[in-house]
Amino acid sequence: MNPIIRPETRSDYAAIHDITKRAFATMPFSDGDEPDLIDRLRDAGALAISLVAEQDKKLVGQLTFSEAFAAxxxxxxxxxxxxxxEPELQHKHIGSQLINEGISMxxxxxxxxxxxxxxxxxxxRFGFKIFSHLCPEGEPAEYYQxxxxxxxxxxxxxxxxxxxHG
Ligand SMILES: CC(C)(COP(=O)(O)OP(=O)(O)OC[C@H]1O[C@@H](n2cnc3c(N)ncnc32)[C@H](O)[C@@H]1OP(=O)(O)O)[C@@H](O)C(=O)NCCC(=O)NCCS
Known part of the structure; x- marks a missing residue:
């Protein structure tokens, strides 16, 4: 079943924090800051787009876009x-649907x-390419796209x- 992809609403905030925390918990590259980062961006009015995926009236995914700054x-x-x-629902193209919808926006x-x-x-697969030579100082150039x-x-x-960065 395809999830509904829609912008976040206030009633999603707690579920977004929770899903993000659990999804990153086992990622070796994660410092565990991701759920708080979303909250910080939102509180600062810097959350440009926040899309959620909803299935059976439950939140199953979230995607954040924030403003970036060109030199x-x-x-x-x-x-x-x-x-x-949501960890149990990964690899079912929910992430791809969120990202494709976000790029379209x-x-x-x-x-x-x-x-x-x-x-x-x-x-x-979404068209991102490595741009190591444009990578800001302090970011990992081999992952900067x-x-x-x-x-x-x-x-x-x-x-x-x-x-x-805090
Ligand atoms: C990354 C994430 C959002 C992708 O969402 P998803 O719904 O699982 O992904 P999709 O089902 O749309 O994509 C599936 C494809 O991506 C691949 N894939 C999924 N996560 C991947 C990852 N972290 N690295 C590389 N490939 C990945 C799958 O192998 C699969 O490939 P296939 O279609 O060729 O079989 C999800 O796996 C997740 O929450 N991961 C933990 C948090 C995280 O790592 N976030 C991204 C940080 S950069």
Whole structure:
């Protein structure tokens, strides 16, 4: 059964925190900050898009986009993540549906592009490509990817919101 993909509402906040916590709990690369990061971004008004997946009236996944910052001060850049799916329901394309819907919303906004730090094997299927030479200091260059949208050939360093680092 396909989940409903929709923007978050206030009544989703606790479930988003909980799903994100459990989805990242076993990830070796995680520092456990992901659920709090979403809350920090929301509290600061920096959560550009938060989409949830709902199945049988239960929240089963969530995807975050926040504003990202280009060194050349060009506008319209976004960062993808965290993204999380209920552990028991992973590998059923819920994550892909959230990401595809999110990218479609970015296109509709005329976004310049979207950055993320993540597994290139997974994210390449959505059009993300490694851009090591544009990686901000302190981020892992081998996982730094950009999805070019309005800007077809990104040529500036694009940084995450400062709240990603506390
Ligand atoms: C990453 C995540 C959101 C993907 O959601 P999902 O619903 O499980 O993924 P989908 O079913 O849409 O995608 C399935 C495909 O992606 C692959 N895949 C899923 N997670 C992956 C990962 N972390 N790394 C590499 N490949 C991954 C699967 O092997 C599968 O490949 P296939 O279709 O060729 O069999 C989910 O697995 C999750 O919550 N993981 C824990 C939190 C996390 O790692 N978030 C991302 C941090 S960058």
């Amino acid at each position: 050349d001060r060009s506008a319209g850049w976004y960062a993808l993540g965290p993204v999380a799916v 970015l296109r509709d906004r005329g976004a310049a592009g979207c950055v993320l730090v993540g597994d290139p094997v997974y994210y390449s 950009i999805l070019p949208l309005r800007v077809s050939a990104p040529n500036t360093i694009i940084s995450f919101h400062p709240l990603f």
